[in-house]
Amino acid sequence: MFNSAVSIVNRLRGVQLTAARGLSRLLGATLFPPRCCLCGFAGTPPDLDLCQICHADLPWDYAQLPSLLTAMRFEPPADDLIRQLKYAGAIENARVLGELLAQAVRARGDLLPRLLVPVPLHDSRLGERGFNQAAAIARYAGRSLGIPQAWHAVRRVRDTPSQTGLGIDERHSNVRGAFVVAGGRAMKRLREAGHVAVIDDVTTTGSTLAEMKCVLLAAGISRVDLWAVARAPRHHAR
Ligand SMILES: [Zn+2]
Structure with missing residues (x-):
């Protein structure tokens, strides 16, 4: 009963x-x-x-934690698609990764958020890479689901070292204080949405997504979902 009500609400929003x-x-x-x-x-x-x-044949990962949705395990070929996007400039991979994330979201059937918030890169990293892979994925996932994205709403104010090779406690302290809401207009847009989803390409311990959630909840957003295309095991090197 509840599920069918959610799917009707999602469908009505899709008409928008x-x-x-x-x-x-x-x-x-x-x-x-x-x-x-x-x-x-x-x-x-x-x-x-x-x-x-x-x-x-993709390494599907629909067995979900309630607080985190991931579409796939970070295994071949999903890991290669993500690495090519991030490190080899294969921006065209964002379309397939965004669509796969959208499929996982639809399969779960939860109430859809009203706004997507990609995990931001620090300006220096953005300068090196030329684009934010999470924003590129969010663009296509949002297009498929009919949800706009606010890729300037949160800023990364600390250029945190790579999480690779860090333990879970180090990862948590590494990202603490790394994000802030980017000013009054962003705050207004987020609050008007009320229900948002944070998007990242890969999650390992969930530290980065959890920190984003803390910042958004502290800003008064009532519901924050966490979505990542792939979930890497903790010992995994990206
Ligand atoms: Zn094929």
Whole structure:
């Protein structure tokens, strides 16, 4: 009963997807027809860059913690797609990763948030990489789910060292105080949304996502969901 009510609310919100955004999605799918990013065969319409065989073979991870949603385990080929996006500039991978995250969200069937907030990069890291991979993924996940993203709403004020190689306690203290809401307009937009989802590419201990959640709850946002494309085991090197 509750689930069907949630799905009706989600569907009604989906109708709010503007005609312009629907048209831009259709145009994108027409100009860049989906192609499997793993084997090169035709992808799955309207815009999933995977064939049905490669899609079925992904390391799915739908066994969820209530507080955290992840689509896949950080294993081949998902780990390669994410590494290529982050370290080799394969920005085109954001489309398939965003769509896979959207599928995991739809499969879970929870009430959808009203705004997506990608984990921000520090300006110096953003300068090096040229783009924020979490924002790129959020853009496509949001387009698929009909949810806008606010990629300037939270700023990373400390350039934290890489979490790789740190234990769980070190990871928590490494990110503490790293994020702030980016001023009055951002605060207003977040509060008006009321229910947001934070998006990251990979999570290991969940420290970064948990810190983002703390900052947003402290800012008065009533509900903060945590979504990541992939979940890495704790001993895993990214
Ligand atoms: Zn394929």
